[in-house]
Amino acid sequence: MRAAGLASFGPPDVLHVMEVPEPHAGAGQVRVRVRAAGVQPFDCRVRAGGFPPGRTFDMPVIPGNEFAGVVDQLGDGVDGFSVGTAVLGFTTLGSYAEYVVVGADQVVPKPGAMPWEVAGAFSGSAQGAHMAVEQMGVRPGETVLVNGAAGALGTMVVQLARVRGAATVIGTARPRNHDHLRSLGAVPVTYGPGLVDRIRAVAPDGVDAALGWEVDGLRAALEVTTDADRVVSMVFSDEVAQLGLREWTGERSAARLTEMLAHHSAGELAVHIRRAYPLDRAAEAHRDVGSGHGRGKVVIVVDPAAEPW
Known part of the structure; x- marks a missing residue:
């Protein structure tokens, strides 16, 4: 073949x-x-x-x-x-x-x-998003931060957090992707220097949970998240470990995939x-x-x- x-x-x-x-x-x-x-x-x-x-x-x-x-x-x-x-x-x-x-x-x-x-x-992004939202413990009415929110996994996390009842989802992305994030129900902010100030402008009392990828984004997430145990990294490395974050957990399964397909069929995940x-x-x-x-x-x-x- x-x-x-x-x-x-x-x-x-x-x-x-x-x-x-x-x-x-x-x-x-x-x-x-x-x-x-x-x-x-x-x-x-x-x-x-x-x-x-x-x-x-x-x-x-x-x-x-x-x-x-x-x-x-x-x-x-x-x-x-x-x-x-x-x-x-x-x-x-x-x-x-x-x-x-x-x-x-x-x-x-x-x-x-x-x-x-x-x-x-x-399958990959859908199940990854399911694991991320579970590990963050997203609850109704909360504010959630998603770094790299316009990417494959980020877009899924934004949408699933909204499905789970998050009141505000803040997504970091380049300006050219801000309209895309708004269409998903997120409040876009530009990543880079000054990120913490831009997040606090949207969420002056901090965020409840956060997902990050790069070390700089994770440092910003730790600074604005009220509970460090709810800051999750999808990519684990020595640098991430030095930040004191928990190691990523979760396993893919047919049951997890089926649940995410149901959200897609219901029009809740694009x-x-x-x-x-x-x-x-x-x-x-x-x-x-x-x-x-x-x-x-x-x-x-x-x-x-x-x-x-």
Whole structure:
């Protein structure tokens, strides 16, 4: 099968289309013919050699941790799915390929009205947002700060915090993305020097909970948040640990994904697709995500000819 993979770690250009053995579903697994795969910052870290601690993988490595497609093979003992079922799901690696094999508990049915590119880019940010809002402990009437709010995960967190009843969601972003944040129900502020003062202009009594990415944003969040235990970082590093923040917790699951799909179907969560790239331009997709300042999600279209887009 065709896949976008890498034979050595490095910059985006190490990612290219190659022929790799076609996988087959084992007991308790399903094989999915992939239509679209979302691109996450995690994928970029993997490509650069930043594997999770204690994890090693044989070359070639095929990135991609979220996908949507059609089940085309069932392993022994799989109930609840049939060949031809449209699904979306999650894994750690392997989604930038024509086929991906995962446990049957890692996929859920795709809503019929959800476009393929949205489905392929949904699982990672949706589940990450669910975990972030849980860890922040967002409650009705509170004020929440989201750094990098225009990005793929940030937009989901903004919307889910509003669904959970947050009275005010402050989102940091470049000025060109402020209107986008307003459309999601957030109060936009520009990040950079003077961020704390701009946040306090919106929330003079401070914020109840905050989500951050970069160390500078997390420092600002700690300064304005009334309870440091409710400042959450999605990216954990030695620098973040030095700030005294708790380590990120949470596991992806079909139940978590199903709950987020219900919010999407109810019109409570919108997914903005920044750009869709064909499989042979996966390196460009990584450069796009690696820029760190885009709006919404980047997706790789693996099989555009399978059915109408």
